[in-house]
Amino acid sequence: MPRLLIAASGTGGHLFPALAVADAMPADWNVSWLGVPDRLERQLVPSRYPLHTVRAGGLQGRGLRKLLNLLQLLQAVRSVRRLIRRERIAAVFTSGGYIAAPAILAARWAGVPVVLHESNAVPGKVTRLLGRLCSQVAVGLPQAAARLPRCRPVVTGTPVRQAFLEPAPLPDWAPKGSGPLLLVMGGSQGAVGLNQMVRPLLAKLTAAGVRVVHLTGSNDPEAGQPLPAGVVELPFSDEIPGLLQHAALAISRSGAGALSELAVCGTPAVLVPYPAAADHHQDVNAAAAAELGAAVIVWQHGPAEPALERSLWRLLGPRLRGAAAACDPLKQMSTAMGELAVRDADQRVAAMLSTPKG
């Protein structure tokens, strides 16, 4: 039975696509996982795949800190190489996070094929530096391929979990009623800046008949306050497929994971890119949807500024007034979102892994 080692760590954006690929591997492949201690993989992976962990961090910092990080990287590379040999790993897959660099270097050292998936429109540092060492590089968006000319990347799309590809019910805790459903979500950690833009609008939106699900993340000090009827607020939900499939509109960060899920669900979006994302990659992710007419970009702003509110009334207004489909911008945006969707990205990446190039 050939063995695959998946090295993915950190946020939902790295872990969920990798889990989708693991699930899409041919049945005769045995999958094990490599992560770092104390990150999200500890919660998501062990019930499904054996999880090995090694300490690994970025190469940020200066002077002594940088040197210590480099030593930690070398240590991690040695540990991963030992693991590859001991477990007789046939191929390595990584979708990024701190674990990607040691996984790629160790796979190369051990002579095992390694495939890297980059989901963002602007490739991260590890992809830019180490992509050339990989047997194959897969990318979620064509914009990323254009930025990696020396890796000859293959555009596969970003894999989404199977639950997004099948009809899912609206969770029974979602607000009831016939008005359009608005889903507000940051990334896997939530987004306080986005929450602050949305809160002042909740009373007006619900008074107009909009139902709102607000996923705040677990680190928002303003969460848990009294809310208008028609709003359900939660720190996190496991039922994003049902929420996205039934939402008329989403307000979302433009992480690559969220974007690929919006696309397969055909959910129009107001995207508020995370302003501090590395190399402004969320701006470029958002532009990939906006240029198709699938999303509107609103730059993060203070709670008193009007850009988000104006965009929401323009997008939701026709639906609230019962306008004909031809005059409903959400209808056209939903069709455009569908153009961004790649429904078999998991299969495409799994095929690269099960028939690897040396």
Ligand SMILES: CC(=O)N[C@H]1[C@@H](OP(=O)(O)OP(=O)(O)OC[C@H]2O[C@@H](n3ccc(=O)[nH]c3=O)[C@H](O)[C@@H]2O)O[C@H](CO)[C@@H](O)[C@@H]1O
């Ligand atoms: C702050 C930051 O740098 N974030 C990066 C991180 O995103 P991060 O992991 O935060 O965001 P993504 O949009 O990629 O993924 C979020 C994931 O969390 C899930 N979710 C979210 C909320 C919730 O309540 N329940 C839930 O399951 C979504 O369905 C999605 O699968 O990695 C992504 C992929 O490299 C990047 O594009 C993002 O820029």
